[in-house]
Amino acid sequence: MAAGFARGCPNFALRRFTLEPNGQTPLHSHPWEHEVHVLQGGGAVVTEKGETPLHPECAVLVMPEEVHCFKSGDDGLVFLCLVPLGEATKGH
Secondary structure, rough: OOOOOOOOOOOEEEEEEEOOOOOOOOOOOOOOOEEEEEEEEEEEEEOEEEEEOOOOOOEEEEEOOOOEEEEEEEEEEEEEEEEEEOHHHHOO
């Protein structure tokens, strides 16, 4: 589940996601990159290259068109996700 982001930001949207224990986001891709910073819990980001462990204070870059999902472990996962604003992300 994503929390809302501040209105009026001209270039980026910062969103906070909370995944319940042993949950995951859908496997997907999109035309923009995004940066993720883990706040709490643990899990993995899954790409076509495999799984990369996630833990508090780590950051990960997901490149444009990279197929990916986020999985949480037994303690759930809370992370911030930063995406660029513009035509590519309009309505997402």
